[in-house]
Amino acid sequence: MTEGRFPEGFLWGVATAAYQIEGAVAEDGRGESIWDRFSHTPGKVYQGHTGDVACDHYHRYRADVEEMARLGVGAYRFSVAWPRIFPQGRGQANPKGLDFYRRLIDALRERGIVPVVTLYHWDLPQALQERGGWAHRDTAYRFADYAAYLFDRLDEAVPYWITQNEPFVVAILGHVTGEHAPGLQDPMAGFRAAHHLLLSHALALQAYREGGRRHGRIGITLNLSPVEPAGDDPEDEAAARRLDGLLNRWFLDPLFRGAYPSDMVAHFAGLGLPLPEPPQEEMRAIAAPIDFLGVNYYSRQLVRHEPGEPLMAMRQVEGPLPKTAMGWEVYPEGLRRLLERLRHEYTGELPILITENGAAFDDAVSPDGAVHDPARVAYLRDHLLAVSRAIDDGVPVRGYFLWSLMDNFEWAHGYSKRFGVLYVDFDTQARIWKDSAHWYRRVIEANAVVD
Numbered sequence: 001m002t003e004g005r006f007p008e009g010f011l012w013g014v015a016t017a018a019y020q021i022e023g024a025v026a027e028d029g030r031g032e033s034i035w036d037r038f039s040h041t042p043g044k045v046y047q048g049h050t051g052d053v054a055c056d057h058y059h060r061y062r063a064d065v066e067e068m069a070r071l072g073v074g075a076y077r078f079s080v081a082w083p084r085i086f087p088q089g090r091g092q093a094n095p096k097g098l099d100f101y102r103r104l105i106d107a108l109r110e111r112g113i114v115p116v117v118t119l120y121h122w123d124l125p126q127a128l129q130e131r132g133g134w135a136h137r138d139t140a141y142r143f144a145d146y147a148a149y150l151f152d153r154l155d156e157a158v159p160y161w162i163t164q165n166e167p168f169v170v171a172i173l174g175h176v177t178g179e180h181a182p183g184l185q186d187p188m189a190g191f192r193a194a195h196h197l198l199l200s201h202a203l204a205l206q207a208y209r210e211g212g213r214r215h216g217r218i219g220i221t222l223n224l225s226p227v228e229p230a231g232d233d234p235e236d237e238a239a240a241r242r243l244d245g246l247l248n249r250w251f252l253d254p255l256f257r258g259a260y261p262s263d264m265v266a267h268f269a270g271l272g273l274p275l276p277e278p279p280q281e282e283m284r285a286i287a288a289p290i291d292f293l294g295v296n297y298y299s300r301q302l303v304r305h306e307p308g309e310p311l312m313a314m315r316q317v318e319g320p321l322p323k324t325a326m327g328w329e330v331y332p333e334g335l336r337r338l339l340e341r342l343r344h345e346y347t348g349e350l351p352i353l354i355t356e357n358g359a360a361f362d363d364a365v366s367p368d369g370a371v372h373d374p375a376r377v378a379y380l381r382d383h384l385l386a387v388s389r390a391i392d393d394g395v396p397v398r399g400y401f402l403w404s405l406m407d408n409f410e411w412a413h414g415y416s417k418r419f420g421v422l423y424v425d426f427d428t429q430a431r432i433w434k435d436s437a438h439w440y441r442r443v444i445e446a447n448a449v450v451d
């Protein structure tokens with residue numbers, strides 16, 4: 001394979017998530033989510049931005065699907081808002097909520113675009129949070145009920161299901177640092193949430209497998225990063241190993257080896273965080289075979305030993321490489337190395353989908369009405385070349401989903417960070433193709449990296 005070319009049938013896509021684009025938060029019976037509550041809590045989100053309107057995708061989805069068709073994508077990764085399906089998280093279903101996703105999937109299939117559905121992308125029904133949320137084991141069972149409800153009604157039309165998006169972020173940013181909803185700062189809640197998120201994945205996987213006439217493929221999406229020491233001090237190496245243990249291995253090991261990483265369990269026990277021994281049948285269920293692993297890659301983590309930091313004795317440091325508007329280093333080589341590591345240490349011949357990769361830059365509409373984003377084109381080109389090299393080395397990457405189709409609600413950053421290849425003017429809801437959209441369309445058409 002010549003560098004930058006992709007295998008026949010490679011799945012080219014774009015990705016979004018419900019709370020970040022839909023808006024219409026009180027329409028057609030949708031219940032409150034923890035991100036509605038969090039974003040409306042003063043001080044949590046940049047300038048008090050919320051997802052109340054976002055990209056108004058709930059009403060504009062047909063035009064957005066047309067934009068995807070113009071891009072030529074073969075697939076579209078989006079998430080279902082649990083509070084649209086079960087406004088209280090459990091019990092009474094809301095048919096109008098399901099109807100929206102039926103309309104969206106029909107519009108996609110009319111244009112020959114494959115739906116890739118994420119069951120959970122952070123918008124837990126608030127009513128479940130009030131019963132303990134992810135820190136409460138019962139939530140995992142409610143998730144499996146919600147998943148089975150969708151499998152039974154949408155499986156014919158959905159070839160790819162993703163159970164969870166980034167359990168690390170949900171557990172740690174939501175329950176330990178408090179940067180994300182529900183905004184808790186309680187390490188034990190974080191570890192309980194991490195386990196219940198993996199358990200929820202296992203229970204949904206069981207529901208899928210036992211559902212008999214299931215036609216599609218099911219997997220989970222993890223945010224994974226290479227973690228490197230900022231200096232050559234052995235203490236920095238040890239700090240990097242610890243963050244690798246929490247960021248990557250805390251989720252990869254249960255999913256692919258059936259146990260939490262013992263070095264990290266010992267580390268936390270040493271801190272007086274005696275993690276309860278999870279029931280063996282739960283660990284076996286978590287390690288049940290999946291059909292693909294979804295990988296979200298953005299950058300690397302650079303760490304130093306930090307004795308004063310109570311949980312991990314480490315701190316992240318700013319690296320020397322060029323950065324995106326998020327302050328994340330542009331490090332495409334890290335993606336190739338991550339994919340090689342995954343194949344050799346965890347996934348073997350299991351197919352991998354890059355379910356998110358992209359960058360935020362300070363985009364602006366220029367006087368000619370265009371949006372020139374050369375830095376994003378360079379970021380995407382270099383990361384696609386890295387994927388192509390990994391494939392040439394034999395890593396079975398089957399698809400790539402660019403984050404994101406359009407600028408959207410970037411969580412605690414609100415609308416201040418633009419990841420889209422389509423620029424959104426949030427005053428008019430106009431979508432404007434950035435140069436990167438024109439470029440990505442040509443890549444898809446050529447099935448290769450173009451200049």
Ligand SMILES: OC[C@@H]1[C@@H](O)[C@H](O)[C@@H](O)c2[nH]c(CCc3ccccc3)c[n+]21
Nearest residue numbers: 017165166169223296298356403410419
């Ligand atoms: O930050 C860009 C995207 C989000 O908009 C997606 O919803 C989310 O799946 C996602 N994950 C990551 C990498 C992990 C991360 C998440 C949040 C904050 C910092 C890092 C980057 N992103």
